[in-house]
Amino acid sequence: MKDLIDRCQPLLSLSAKMNFDFDSQTRRKLGYQLIEVVDRFFASLADRPVQPAAEDRIYPPRLSRLPESGEDPAQVLDQVCGELVDNGFHVPSAHYLGMMNPTPTYMAFLAESLVAALNPQLASLDRSQTASRIEAETVRWVGELVGWQNAPSGTFTTGGNEANLSALAMALSAHFPDVIENGVASIGAQPVFYASMEAHHSLDKSAGMLGLGRKALRRIPVNDRLQLNVQQLEAAIREDLESGKRPFCIVATAGTTSSGAIDDILRIHEICRRYNLWLHVDGAYGAAVLFSNRHRDLVRGIEQADSVTFDPHKWLAMPFAAGLLLTRHPEVLERTFSVTCPYLQKAPAGTLPDNRNISAQWSRRMNSLKLWLTLRVHGRRAYERLIDRQMRLAQSFARWVANSEYFELAAPQVLPILNLRVRAKGISPQKLDALHASIIEEVNREGQRWISAATVNGQSVIRTMVISYLTEERHIKDLQASLVAACSSLGLESSCGDGRPRPPKPSEARQRPLPATALSPDHAPQGRLVMDNQHRPLQFRRIASAELGEQAGDGFAAGADQL
Numbered sequence: 001m002k003d004l005i006d007r008c009q010p011l012l013s014l015s016a017k018m019n020f021d022f023d024s025q026t027r028r029k030l031g032y033q034l035i036e037v038v039d040r041f042f043a044s045l046a047d048r049p050v051q052p053a054a055e056d057r058i059y060p061p062r063l064s065r066l067p068e069s070g071e072d073p074a075q076v077l078d079q080v081c082g083e084l085v086d087n088g089f090h091v092p093s094a095h096y097l098g099m100m101n102p103t104p105t106y107m108a109f110l111a112e113s114l115v116a117a118l119n120p121q122l123a124s125l126d127r128s129q130t131a132s133r134i135e136a137e138t139v140r141w142v143g144e145l146v147g148w149q150n151a152p153s154g155t156f157t158t159g160g161n162e163a164n165l166s167a168l169a170m171a172l173s174a175h176f177p178d179v180i181e182n183g184v185a186s187i188g189a190q191p192v193f194y195a196s197m198e199a200h201h202s203l204d205k206s207a208g209m210l211g212l213g214r215k216a217l218r219r220i221p222v223n224d225r226l227q228l229n230v231q232q233l234e235a236a237i238r239e240d241l242e243s244g245k246r247p248f249c250i251v252a253t254a255g256t257t258s259s260g261a262i263d264d265i266l267r268i269h270e271i272c273r274r275y276n277l278w279l280h281v282d283g284a285y286g287a288a289v290l291f292s293n294r295h296r297d298l299v300r301g302i303e304q305a306d307s308v309t310f311d312p313h314k315w316l317a318m319p320f321a322a323g324l325l326l327t328r329h330p331e332v333l334e335r336t337f338s339v340t341c342p343y344l345q346k347a348p349a350g351t352l353p354d355n356r357n358i359s360a361q362w363s364r365r366m367n368s369l370k371l372w373l374t375l376r377v378h379g380r381r382a383y384e385r386l387i388d389r390q391m392r393l394a395q396s397f398a399r400w401v402a403n404s405e406y407f408e409l410a411a412p413q414v415l416p417i418l419n420l421r422v423r424a425k426g427i428s429p430q431k432l433d434a435l436h437a438s439i440i441e442e443v444n445r446e447g448q449r450w451i452s453a454a455t456v457n458g459q460s461v462i463r464t465m466v467i468s469y470l471t472e473e474r475h476i477k478d479l480q481a482s483l484v485a486a487c488s489s490l491g492l493e494s495s496c497g498d499g500r501p502r503p504p505k506p507s508e509a510r511q512r513p514l515p516a517t518a519l520s521p522d523h524a525p526q527g528r529l530v531m532d533n534q535h536r537p538l539q540f541r542r543i544a545s546a547e548l549g550e551q552a553g554d555g556f557a558a559g560a561d562q563l
């Protein structure tokens with residue numbers, strides 16, 4: 001008998017419940033446990049430090065081993081939430097003021113949970129009819145904002161990188177229809193495309209991955225507004241044509257990564273028409289201004305593009321991953337990505353396409369629901385308010401910089417990105433870079449707030465920006481105070497603005513050591529940086545709230561009833 005039971009054991013255990021399959025009570029308990037954590041996290045974001053103070057930051061020295069058997073789920077969840085929340089780096093904090101990653105909307109968090117539970121397979125229409133419809137609807141909503149009323153098409157991507165790669169693949173196949181089957185070699189000459197020196201490096205990556213070679217990307221210098229210089233663009237195209245190269249595309253950027261500059265899309269479009277080139281607009285960040293009637297003119301001409309990159313996980317307050325490739329050429333999108341697949345049922349003609357045929361991806365999660373749900377609950381106008389408010393905050397911040405005794409604007413403020421440069425004439429680029437690094441390190445040291453560094457048109461800048469819907473004037477004031485404190489703790493003197501150095505007075509002999517970054521052998525400062533020729537106390541013009549017309553709350557934070 002025992003022998004029989006032993007032999008049947010594998011069959012018995014096959015019919016037993018898998019241990020992934022929790023009962024309803026456990027599922028609810030764990031779900032509520034998580035919701036508690038998420039709720040406390042959201043409630044803390046307006047004041048939460050971005051990260052622990054420098055001395056408490058933990059960089060794990062080693063990774064633990066693969067668990068052979070499991071542990072109590074509530075305890076593991078508790079532990080990992082604690083670690084991630086207490087020791088984490090918090091992009092969603094209102095004090096995250098350095099790059100274009102947002103605080104996710106709560107509706108987006110709910111959507112992501114739902115998508116993970118339902119796990120729709122977006123590759124094929126017959127396994128995701130409703131999910132595909134929602135995705136197509138979201139693509140159409142944004143495509144119509146671009147200005148394409150006639151059946152805009154497109155696909156959700158993992159982000160701007162994939163969208164740019166896919167757009168270049170489309171541009172190639174539109175220009176050289178044989179390339180899909182016969183490869184780049186069939187072109188018989190070097191294909192080349194153009195973008196500004198300030199355009200995103202995903203274009204270099206894409207050129208390599210598409211087999212064009214990174215040198216196929218011709219980087220064109222920028223003008224003093226950091227826009228692609230159209231005269232030099234045209235000269236480069238002519239030169240390439242004369243030397244037998246095959247130009248096929250120009251990428252205009254709407255909102256450069258470092259400074260938010262927007263290329264002159266209309267003039268670039270003229271050149272595209274003249275030379276029969278595909279116009280791609282990389283609006284990963286800046287195309288979001290389309291949601292604001294007041295500011296959408298900043299990207300005028302975008303409707304002339306053949307394709308557009310648009311990242312909801314930047315200015316539209318979506319969690320990763322949410323990128324969009326939009327196009328007014330559905331047939332090129334399909335030609336570029338479709339393959340026949342005998343084991344999958346084809347979408348019936350006249351319905352929506354199978355997503356696998358319009359995307360670089362195959363199996364695909366539903367990245368659209370979070371934006372669709374946020375738009376259904378809050379509407380376009382919530383984004384309009386967000387964008388208008390952040391533009392006002394940035395303009396006010398820019399005025400502060402212009403009046404600052406330590407800083408000046410290193411680039412025109414176009415979108416809510418501000419590039420700051422220390423007022424220090426006659427300082428070498430290396431020392432300026434080291435000084436900026438020291439100021440950023442000081443500002444970021446206690447962990448409360450976070451800003452970043454960038455190089456704009458070859459020059460070092462301190463990069464700040466407003467991206468979270470929770471960021472208000474008080475967060476900007478806190479950053480301003482921290483920037484000033486960093487300068488004075490580094491021993492910088494306020495400047496009258498002309499940058500002329502004055503000799504230190506004997507009473508000023510106190511010299512604070514600069515942090516390690518500023519003292520590195522390559523960048524060692526020679527003596528103390530003194531940049532003022534007047535003995536003025538530090539003064540900072542206070543900008544009244546009335547000047548900002550500030551009203552906190554775009555609706556994402558305040559709840560739908562306020563909209």
Ligand SMILES: Cc1ncc(COP(=O)(O)O)c(C=O)c1O
Nearest residue numbers: 159160161200202255257282284
């Ligand atoms: C202008 C621009 N394009 C493309 C990208 C790449 O986007 P992602 O990081 O979503 O892949 C970025 C990222 O910052 C960007 O700023």
